[in-house]
Amino acid sequence: MLSNEEKLNIALKARLNAYAPYSKFKVGAVVIFDDDSYVVGCNTECASFGITQCAERNAIYGSICLGKDPRKIKELVCVADTPKPTSPCGACRQVMAEFMSKDSLITLFNIKGDMVQYKLEELIPYCFVDSDMGNN
Ligand SMILES: [Zn+2]
Incomplete structure (x- = not known):
C-alpha cells in the first residue's frame, strides 16, 4: 500500500509531464487500483481550449487504454501548484x-x-449515472 508521501511523489512526477503552454497550470494525477497498481495522468492543453483534457480524466482514460478495469480504481490522487489542495x-x-x-x-x-x-x-452528490437512464 502506497503511503501518502509516495502518492504525492508519483503525482508530482506525473505533473512534470503536463503540457500546459497556455495556462501554465500543471496538474498531476494518479489512479490507484484495488491491487495497488496505478496509472498516472497529466493535463494536456490544446490551442483549441475546448478540447483540453484534465490530468484526472487522462489518468482514468489512460488506464482504460492500458486494458485496466477503471471500476477497480479505489483512489484518485491529484496535485497542482495551488494555495490549498487542488x-x-x-x-x-x-x-x-x-x-x-x-x-x-x-x-x-x-x-x-x-x-x-x-x-x-x-x-459529486446526486450525480447522473447509468441507472438514471433505467438501465439498472
Ligand atoms: Zn477536470
Whole structure:
C-alpha cells in the first residue's frame, strides 16, 4: 500500500509531464487500483481550449487504454501548484462517477504537500449515472 508521501511523489512526477503552454497550470494525477497498481495522468492543453483534457480524466482514460478495469480504481490522487489542495473540475467528477464507486477515496494535494481527502460521493452528490437512464 502506497503511503501518502509516495502518492504525492508519483503525482508530482506525473505533473512534470503536463503540457500546459497556455495556462501554465500543471496538474498531476494518479489512479490507484484495488491491487495497488496505478496509472498516472497529466493535463494536456490544446490551442483549441475546448478540447483540453484534465490530468484526472487522462489518468482514468489512460488506464482504460492500458486494458485496466477503471471500476477497480479505489483512489484518485491529484496535485497542482495551488494555495490549498487542488480540486477536480465538474467534468472530471462526472467521469469519476462513471467508473468509480461512491466510497472511492479522492486525495488532493498542493505541491507543498497539504492534503485533504474526500469520498467521491462528497464531491459529486446526486450525480447522473447509468441507472438514471433505467438501465439498472
Ligand atoms: Zn477536470
